[in-house]
Amino acid sequence: xxxxxxxxxERLARVAVGYGRDDPAVDVFLVFVGALDPLPDAATLxxxxxxxxxxxxxxxxxxxxxxxxxxxxxxxxxLAAPPRGEVVRREDEPPAAPVVAPTSAGAGRSEVRATGTxxxxxxxxxxxxxxxxxxxxxxxIRSALxxxx
Amino acid sequence: MAERSEITAVAVGAALGAAxxxxxxxxSAPRRAVPMAGVTPAKVSEPRSAPAEPPPQASAAPPTPRAxxxxxxxxxxxxxGRPAGVCVIRxxxxxxxxxxxxxxDETAVGLQLADAGGTIPTADEHDFVAAxxxxxxxxxxxxxxxxxxxxxxxxxxxxxxxxxxxxxxxLPNPAAVRTCLDKWTFAQAVAAAKIPHPPTxxxxxxxxxxxxxxxxxxxxxxxxxxxxxxxxxxxxxIAHTPHALxxxxxxxxxxxxxxxxxxxxxxxxxxxxxxxEKERGVSTKGRTFEDRELVAQAQHLVSALGLxxxxxxxxxxxxxxxxxxxxxxxxxFSGGLSLSLAAGADLVGEYVRxxxxxxxxxxxxxxxxxxxTERFYDEVVITA
Numbered sequence: 001x002x003x004x005x006x007x008x009x010e011r012l013a014r015v016a017v018g019y020g021r022d023d024p025a026v027d028v029f030l031v032f033v034g035a036l037d038p039l040p041d042a043a044t045l046x047x048x049x050x051x052x053x054x055x056x057x058x059x060x061x062x063x064x065x066x067x068x069x070x071x072x073x074x075x076x077x078x079l080a081a082p083p084r085g086e087v088v089r090r091e092d093e094p095p096a097a098p099v100v101a102p103t104s105a106g107a108g109r110s111e112v113r114a115t116g117t118x119x120x121x122x123x124x125x126x127x128x129x130x131x132x133x134x135x136x137x138x139x140x141i142r143s144a145l146x147x148x149x
Numbered sequence: 150m151a152e153r154s155e156i157t158a159v160a161v162g163a164a165l166g167a168a169x170x171x172x173x174x175x176x177s178a179p180r181r182a183v184p185m186a187g188v189t190p191a192k193v194s195e196p197r198s199a200p201a202e203p204p205p206q207a208s209a210a211p212p213t214p215r216a217x218x219x220x221x222x223x224x225x226x227x228x229x230g231r232p233a234g235v236c237v238i239r240x241x242x243x244x245x246x247x248x249x250x251x252x253x254d255e256t257a258v259g260l261q262l263a264d265a266g267g268t269i270p271t272a273d274e275h276d277f278v279a280a281x282x283x284x285x286x287x288x289x290x291x292x293x294x295x296x297x298x299x300x301x302x303x304x305x306x307x308x309x310x311x312x313x314x315x316x317x318x319x320l321p322n323p324a325a326v327r328t329c330l331d332k333w334t335f336a337q338a339v340a341a342a343k344i345p346h347p348p349t350x351x352x353x354x355x356x357x358x359x360x361x362x363x364x365x366x367x368x369x370x371x372x373x374x375x376x377x378x379x380x381x382x383x384x385x386x387i388a389h390t391p392h393a394l395x396x397x398x399x400x401x402x403x404x405x406x407x408x409x410x411x412x413x414x415x416x417x418x419x420x421x422x423x424x425x426e427k428e429r430g431v432s433t434k435g436r437t438f439e440d441r442e443l444v445a446q447a448q449h450l451v452s453a454l455g456l457x458x459x460x461x462x463x464x465x466x467x468x469x470x471x472x473x474x475x476x477x478x479x480x481x482f483s484g485g486l487s488l489s490l491a492a493g494a495d496l497v498g499e500y501v502r503x504x505x506x507x508x509x510x511x512x513x514x515x516x517x518x519x520x521x522t523e524r525f526y527d528e529v530v531i532t533a
Contacts (some may be wrong), residue, residue, distance in 0.1 A: 039400070053522065058436045061466075062519055068395075069471040076402040076468050079425065081376075082437060130210055 006044045009033070010124055013048035021056045028061055032140035034070030045077035065091070077144045120145040166445055182493060183439045192280050221246035221501050225281065225290035225316065228252060228297035229259025229266060232431050232484030237296055238262050240490050240497040249288040251281060257288035261529045264288075272300040278307030282314040292317045294497075294503045298481040299369070301326045319504040321410075325455040326480045333366050335454075335478065342453035344446070345464075345474040347397045349380035354395045356381055367525035369430075391474030399474055405432060405484070406447050408460045409496050411509050415449045418496060418514025420489035425521075432524075437492040439518040443473055458478055487524065491515040491516035 016029035029052070033045070049057065052074060060071035188254040224241050228234035229250035238259045241248045250263035253271045260266035265288040269280040277300075281293065293316050294305055304311075323468045328334050348357045353365065363386040365373040375386040376398060387393040408419040421443055426434035447462050461483030464475040482496070489496060494516040499509045 034471075042400075054425060058425065058521070059519070060436055061423065069468075072402045072466050072471055073468045075423075075425075078398065079402070137402075 010047040013051035017051055028144040030067035030070030031144045033073055034066050035136050035140045042077040042080035044072055049078035057143035159411050182517055222291040223247040223289050225249045225285045225293045227295045230254050230257025233296040233482040233486055234259045236486040237497050243487045251284055251291040254411050260528050270308040277303055277308050282310055284318045295483050298479055317504050319458055321456050321458050322482050328454055329480045344450050349396045352393055357395050357398050360398045362396050362398040363390050363393050365390055366394045399465045401467040405466050407486055408463040410451050410457045410460055412457055414452055417509045417511050418494055419444045420494045420516045421448055422488055434523050436521040437490040437518050451473055488522040491522045492520040
């Protein structure tokens with residue numbers, strides 16, 4: 001799954017949580033995640049799951065409705081063991097860049113990179129295009145509105 | 150001066166059950182216990198509104214017994230070194246029962262937590278039953294609780310000896326136990342009963358889609374388990390797993406159900422909980438939840454297997470569609486039992502009542518959904 005998808009999901013999660021963890025906006029986001037098809041892999045969902053928080057996700061599982069599937073997906077991703085590729089670098093991966101210094105400009109936690117980590121940028125193939133994502137979002141909002149009506 | 154030696158029994162797996170913290174509870178809504186008033190599916194269709202979250206409250210106390218548990222008989226608990234054994238010992242002690250612990254390992258931590266204890270042979274040794282009877286007689290135990298499913302067939306053979314020794318027991322059908330302990334037989338049994346179960350094959354992946362999990366047909370816990378994503382790695386995993394069972398690896402959220410089944414095969418108590426974290430196959434963080442449809446499916450499962458007594462059921466809520474899938478049934482108390490006890494279900498006390506022939510009380514097997522429990526290590530220090 002693409003890193004764009006991962007970043008966008010994390011960003012949307014931050015927007016939703018920004019209203020407060022108990023705000024229905026979080027449930028709207030969960031409905032959106034539940035509507036994603038095909039299902040993103042755990043690595044793609046994990047950052048968003050971390051933003052929402054395991055206990056908030058677990059609480060969402062108590063509530064029937066479409067947000068439950070999204071909570072299930074995110075919580076399963078949060079609990080999933082990291083794939084071996086994240087632990088042991090595969091030989092076909094590009095070599096890691098030299099150690100970089102923190103690049104934080106104080107704008108937020110997501111922009112802070114710990115010393116000793118590196119990011120190698122390379123072209124990625126997106127599995128889903130923007131129109132599909134918009135469709136999924138519209139479907140999620142409709143579902144959420146029907147729930148909270 | 151007498152020689153003084155100090156042994157620190159650091160309970161690794163076992164002491165996970167030695168201490169539990171009910172760290173956080175949802176108190177925003179009035180607490181309600183989930184009764185077991187039957188297993189008819191009754192799904193709620195409308196979501197509840199999200200209430201404001203109060204500050205979390207934590208309690209480090211072990212589950213306190215409710216009124217009515219004081220009259221328990223003295224209990225002999227086997228498997229005192231395992232998490233389930235420790236959970237049962239602590240629950241019985243908290244209920245005021247006299248507890249005699251038994252284990253084949255003299256350093257089993259449960260031996261230190263009980264009122265009395267002793268080492269016994271392993272279940273495959275000929276004097277296993279005789280040793281249990283002697284231990285019970287020596288310390289006045291009147292009932293026996295096995296927390297090791299693998300011991301049940303040997304215990305079942307000793308039922309007559311237990312009766313002669315005045316030791317009451319309630320054991321599941323050995324054939325049902327064997328079905329649960331043999332993952333291949335289990336897979337076939339649940340398939341025949343049309344119960345959702347991951348595609349499974351023995352020794353090869355024919356027809357079983359990936360990604361896979363390869364595990365021993367007879368293994369328990371986290372032993373001999375390999376996760377495989379690349380088909381090229383499958384032969385290696387199969388070759389390095391005794392009695393290899395190949396199963397599609399389920400993508401979803403894992404749950405467990407601690408349950409008690411009466412002698413008629415009816416599920417009289419069932420506590421579903423999410424397994425939020427586990428170590429070596431034992432749940433270390435969990436949260437209880439309510440789902441009558443899931444409990445109805447669990448009833449179908451235990452009926453298909455012919456089980457009775459304490460049962461631990463495992464499965465997943467699938468990420469793909471939100472449906473449930475069952476992976477494993479342990480015909481015994483689980484290592485994560487303390488999580489369900491903390492939610493209020495007196496599974497141990499009612500089981501002991503059932504052993505001595507008293508009816509099981511559904512109201513005492515009710516539990517609170519939404520209870521999150523986190524466990525931590527604890528130690529017993531022995532100075533001699």
